[in-house]
Amino acid sequence: MSLYSKIFTTILLPISEFIFSIPLSKEIEKLDKTTKLSEIEIEKYQKEKLSELLSHAIKNAEYYTNLGIAVDPNMPMDSLKRFPILTKKIIKTQTDSLLTLPKEELLKNGSSGSTGEQTIVYWSKKEQTFNRATQLLWWQWAKYNLGDKLIQTGINPKRQGLKKYKDFFFRTKYIQAFSHNKEDILHILSKLNKNQEYTLAGYASSLYVISQIAIENKIELKIKTAIAWGDKLFDHYKKAVFEAFNCRVYETYGSAEGLMIGAQKDLDYLYLMTTNVVVELLDDAGNEVEDGKIGHVVVTNLNGYAMPLIRYKIGDLAIKLPRKDYPKNRELNLPILQKIIGRDTDIVKTPSGNFMVVHSFTGIFEHIPEINQFCVVQNDLNGIVINYIKGINFKPEILTSISKQIESQLNEPFIINFNEVLEIKPSKSGKPQLIISNLKNRNH
Numbered sequence: 001m002s003l004y005s006k007i008f009t010t011i012l013l014p015i016s017e018f019i020f021s022i023p024l025s026k027e028i029e030k031l032d033k034t035t036k037l038s039e040i041e042i043e044k045y046q047k048e049k050l051s052e053l054l055s056h057a058i059k060n061a062e063y064y065t066n067l068g069i070a071v072d073p074n075m076p077m078d079s080l081k082r083f084p085i086l087t088k089k090i091i092k093t094q095t096d097s098l099l100t101l102p103k104e105e106l107l108k109n110g111s112s113g114s115t116g117e118q119t120i121v122y123w124s125k126k127e128q129t130f131n132r133a134t135q136l137l138w139w140q141w142a143k144y145n146l147g148d149k150l151i152q153t154g155i156n157p158k159r160q161g162l163k164k165y166k167d168f169f170f171r172t173k174y175i176q177a178f179s180h181n182k183e184d185i186l187h188i189l190s191k192l193n194k195n196q197e198y199t200l201a202g203y204a205s206s207l208y209v210i211s212q213i214a215i216e217n218k219i220e221l222k223i224k225t226a227i228a229w230g231d232k233l234f235d236h237y238k239k240a241v242f243e244a245f246n247c248r249v250y251e252t253y254g255s256a257e258g259l260m261i262g263a264q265k266d267l268d269y270l271y272l273m274t275t276n277v278v279v280e281l282l283d284d285a286g287n288e289v290e291d292g293k294i295g296h297v298v299v300t301n302l303n304g305y306a307m308p309l310i311r312y313k314i315g316d317l318a319i320k321l322p323r324k325d326y327p328k329n330r331e332l333n334l335p336i337l338q339k340i341i342g343r344d345t346d347i348v349k350t351p352s353g354n355f356m357v358v359h360s361f362t363g364i365f366e367h368i369p370e371i372n373q374f375c376v377v378q379n380d381l382n383g384i385v386i387n388y389i390k391g392i393n394f395k396p397e398i399l400t401s402i403s404k405q406i407e408s409q410l411n412e413p414f415i416i417n418f419n420e421v422l423e424i425k426p427s428k429s430g431k432p433q434l435i436i437s438n439l440k441n442r443n444h
Helices: 003-020 024-035 039-060 076-080 088-093 125-141 161-169 182-191 204-216 235-245 358-365 397-410
Strands: 107-110 120-123 150-154 172-176 197-203 222-229 249-255 259-264 270-272 277-282 294-301 312-320 336-341 371-380 383-390 415-420 435-437
Touching: 003 024, 003 161, 024 039, 024 125, 039 076, 039 294, 088 120, 088 312, 120 125, 125 249, 125 259, 150 204, 161 172, 172 182, 182 204, 197 204, 204 222, 204 235, 204 249, 204 358, 222 235, 235 249, 259 277, 259 294, 277 312, 358 371, 358 397, 397 415
Parallel strands: 150 172, 150 197, 197 222, 222 249, 371 435, 383 415
Antiparallel strands: 107 120, 249 259, 259 270, 270 336, 277 294, 294 312, 312 336, 371 383
């Protein structure tokens, strides 16, 4: 641990927590202790939290009250299975009836829409702090120390207010992840101190693009560790990061709805954060699949009291590791996720060699509720076609605004056409496909 990290954790962080009333370090410490419990203690802790959440939801959220479900506090897992599956459509149409507190007391959060469908959820300041604490604990699992120098990708690098303050003390350097402009990335990488260690963190596809640029331009940096989120971490992404920076990439798994599901630590697999969530893997008929079998990911957020998300189908497929295959020398007693099933996240390329990834588009569309769903199709390097399903209050001027936002970020000629459709078919996994690249030689 560096001298700054010691100063940060013992002096700067406690002061900032006092000023902004954000007990981040206490939440991290609490989370760390619960994840180190025995398997029996973890199961008991999870059941207690589930029982409290279900009772709270039935009493305080109109949507759940109207279901008329009886919750047995002694059998919370059985009670959970009586609840229907919660879909993105239900969240969109029943937002107010899912809330247990007035909206003006809560923080509004739009999901990134990485499936092409955006959802709006609400959570309390306390719940936001808990999510941040979980993320930082996962980063510590990845060998990151609070206060270490950080290179992070983000859709909006122009950070203001509290975020700007946080970035300064967390020593964060942002790389714009909208267009992944090669010249901008080269400029930032070349200015970094080659003799200092950094942690690289961001969208998995962004880390891949940065690594490719570093390899092509023979840029050498001391990257201590890399942490990925937001989209699937494919093997060729990991290989590229290792080739570029000689470090491991740690995968984290969550969603913008505040579901902190799991992360890697000492294993190649992901630990399921069952102190935060209940994760069910279900078949098409809604029945739980055996460990080792593919199932739809259905998550219950044990910390979400402001807007309870119970049995929320997030649109992913995954496999739990069979108990007989659990490594004997694992560090934690949490359940293990064998694999997140996903398609290779295609990358939109431009004539000048720049890139756009999933979050290049979700960073725009998450602020446009007038479009229900979209899908980007690239047939050649000159441009893209955006298929879209219009929503309430849609106006043609919205498409012009989208084009201008994309063009302003790319800063190069690029054709953007729009095609209104009534349906966007999902991929074979059942999850909507956001980018369809028909380019040849995509370097996958």
